[in-house]
Amino acid sequence: MFTRLKKHVSFRHVVQSLFAIIVMYIGITFVIFINQVAGNSLTKLSRPAGVEGFLPISALVGLKAWIATGNFDPIHPAGLVILLTAIIVSLFLKRSFCSWICPIGTLSEGLAKIGKVVFGRNYTITKGLDYFLRSLKYLILVFFVTIIFFGMSGADAAAFVQTPYNMVSDIQMLRFFQHLSVFGITVIGLLVLLSLLYENFWCRYLCPYGGLLGLVSLLSPFKVTRNQTTCIQCGRCTKSCPSQILVEQAERVWSPECTGCLNCVQQCPVKNTLTFTVSKRQRRSLSPRSIAIGLLVMWTLFIAIAKWTGHWETSMTMEMYRALFTR
Template identity: 60%
Template sequence: MFNPKGNYIWRRSIQALFAIMVGLIGIQFIGFVQSVSDPNATLFKARPAGVEAFLPISALIAFKSWLTTGVFDRIHPAGLVIFLAAMSVSLLWKRAFCSWICPFGTLSEGLALLGQRIFKRKFMLPRWLDYGLRSLKYLILGFFIFFIFVLMDGVSAYAFLQTPYNMVADIKMLSFFTNMTWVGFSIIGGLIVLSVLIENFWCRYLCPYGALLGLLGMISPWKIRRAPETCISCTRCSVACPNRINVDKMPSVWSPECTGCLNCVRQCPVSNTLKFDLPKPFFSLTPKSLALCVVGLWVGMIGIAKLTGHWETSISMEMYRMLIPRLDQFSHF
């Protein structure tokens, strides 16, 4: 049986590592924007390419452009690389990106734990309402897929990537948070409150990125697999699942909601009854080995992108200095 404490430590350590990295990227990006916005500055702080992880729509359009034109995006190349890395992780190990790497997933889990400590219980929506709300993220994903992959041709996708709006999309994102209106504050505040009350509210009901990765994860070769002959039907696995999957009733978990967090495996009291395994038992992934696989793939893909010149933006400092004063003039319409 897996070591419960070991499972907890490995996943929390990886989550903490990526959360710290995101924080450092945010601080560096703020410094970059401040330096490039100063008309008297002669030295500029480096722009962290990793900030492009927060431009998923731009990355999706860049993916469409790359597939149809063969041209890899040079405006936000890191965004496309991170998008490809997240899809690769999901194709192999379910939605492990969501439960091991994604900072929103980490924040969502933290808010849920806070709520459980405050209220001493988990709040759960009725099954009928839960199913209905879960469809929202797939509807949002469907909208973006239809708009980008059906209505937008390759030339249009490439042209969008070259627009001033896309060039400064990351800076406009920062401006949204630094100059937040009461509407934005109310929406974010509402999501925080709902995430405290209802476990994984954003990830479960509204995140189109998670919806896409969940669909890809359905064809992942590694899945949670249960040995019925040794299962004692204690239901501890299902209770531990943050996504309300009835693990105790399934020989293998195909659900797109499975994030590969291994909470169910950690709670199973019978050795080798639950495994994160291939169809034919060959190589089960423990928390340690899954952590090494996920981080190894992530670091490897980013390393290759850097070595091949597919990481840093082609936008010059002069272009940024010209575009930033006109930031309010650019829109996605």
């Protein structure tokens, strides 16, 4: 029974499930906290700092302000810590944040699996259109980076961090989803449908966060490596790749689209033909278990350091939240 369970549950799925549970806890706790702010609840729960992981634009502005002024964002410090941790992880373990941790990535993956059941398959987009669509997330990334890092001075970024708009951006995000307009429902519904039909549609074509981490991951020493001598060209690696990378044709997978999910490595029928290594000559490969442990240790360590140094919890008080909430 244990062997049968092991075949269906991978280390990656365990890590994904763990972070999905954490995100759900953060969401529920944040809703309760906002009810406290509004005076509709007598419970006393602290604001979960992890909610700032859903404020990537604020984190980018905070990063700009920190680089320019040396002052770490006091309003949404956890958002900046999460962004920096995701970048550091990508420097070492490719875009593993996307395939192992990101709740949107987990949701997108789940929708693709449902799509396979409902429609019998996931569809693919023609090569030319695929290249064009993939460029969209980089264009969105360039747009935000240009505006924030080149269009704003350090003083402007630091001032934005302290604006009432930024202070309650987490509340605005919650209100957006609680009171979706017809347009919002239509856009989200369309994205869900496309994710059912096309595997990882949002992550592959539209997520600027993934685009940033993909570019950073080019510097990662670890890459999927193929032993050309023992490869039998069965094509199972390419077929299993959610990013549609032609793994069977590559000696080393350099593509920024590689998320380090290791689907290809696990699907390869010939032992040690596909490995996640530092170089072609190195025999020792990182296993899924090693990556799972590494990711959990890194995230726990960086959050612990942030808490210890006072760079995790917001400086905003309940009184400040209530004053801004009424406005």
